[in-house]
Amino acid sequence: MIVLRLNRTSENFRWSAAVAAFGMLLRDSEYVKEFTYQDVLQLAQNARGKDQEGYRIEFIKYG
Secondary structure (H helix, E strand, C coil): CHHHHHCCCCHHHHHHHHHHHHHHHHCCCCCCCCCCHHHHHHHHHHCCCCCCCCHHHHHHHHC
């Protein structure tokens, strides 16, 4: 599974990957392949980090 391989990267990398994958899913990209909205949510939750401004939790709640 893609998410398991990404768990070995930094929080910021995983967060960026989650946001990018979300955008690709919205555009129905051919490159997103088997990645799902549930995978995006899981990846974003695991990469939330400190989130001082609250943007990441907002993405997780409403994305």
